[in-house]
Amino acid sequence: xxxxxxxxxxxxxxxxxxxxxxxxxxxxxxxxxxxxxxxxxxxxxxxxxxxxxxxxxxxxxxxxxxxxxxxxxxxxxxxxxxxxxxxxxxxxxxxxxxxxxxxxxxxxxxxxx
Amino acid sequence: xxxxxxxxxxxxxxxxxxxxxxxxxxxxxxxxxxxxxxxxxxxxxxxxxxxxxxxxxxxxxxxxxxxxxxxxxxxxxxxxxxxxxxxxxxxxxxxxxxxxxxxxxxxxxxxxxxxx
Numbered sequence: 205x206x207x208x209x210x211x212x213x214x215x216x217x218x219x220x221x222x223x224x225x226x227x228x229x230x231x232x233x234x235x236x237x238x239x240x241x242x243x244x245x246x247x248x249x250x251x252x253x254x255x256x257x258x259x260x261x262x263x264x265x266x267x268x269x270x271x272x273x274x275x276x277x278x279x280x281x282x283x284x285x286x287x288x289x290x291x292x293x294x295x296x297x298x299x300x301x302x303x304x305x306x307x308x309x310x311x312x313x314x315x316x317x
Numbered sequence: 318x319x320x321x322x323x324x325x326x327x328x329x330x331x332x333x334x335x336x337x338x339x340x341x342x343x344x345x346x347x348x349x350x351x352x353x354x355x356x357x358x359x360x361x362x363x364x365x366x367x368x369x370x371x372x373x374x375x376x377x378x379x380x381x382x383x384x385x386x387x388x389x390x391x392x393x394x395x396x397x398x399x400x401x402x403x404x405x406x407x408x409x410x411x412x413x414x415x416x417x418x419x420x421x422x423x424x425x426x427x428x429x430x431x432x433x
Contacts, residue, residue, distance in 0.1 A: 247424050307359030
């Protein structure tokens, strides 16, 4: 069975600090990878996704993620966070041509202004 | 595009009662998913519909849970004889197999269930 591990449950950063959130998955086959974000009081929204091709994926709001197949990782990065990035971030994996998403437990990011 | 909508947004019920939730997907989306999210966890997959056919069910979906999508549009999730362990956020998502965002799942706001 697939599983997703997110390394940190809570992260606190000051504005302008760099962000990296770790995500590792367990599945031996081809996968599609996603990062979702949930801002306070809002529903889950897609930040970025990786299906194939360039392993460095750029998403909305200056976020990017790098797929490293050999490490089964899909870490999320942002060079300079803003207060408005305060949210919960979820990594998710889906086996290629599959239907269900398997989510990690989430990382709560708080950005101090 | 009005997004995925779910009703009710909140439901408080007593243990042993039945509850039903509704999900209206994005209108052109033929795929619909139900997930459950408990505190401190990510969403967990419950079931998947393509049009009106229920094609995949998780082992989490006990026999007290039933989901339908009778006309391939809205879906309902019913929980019979609710237990306190059923307290969670129930999320619905939809996707289309066509277009630029094909296979991207769009989530609704969820229905928060509290079983007393």
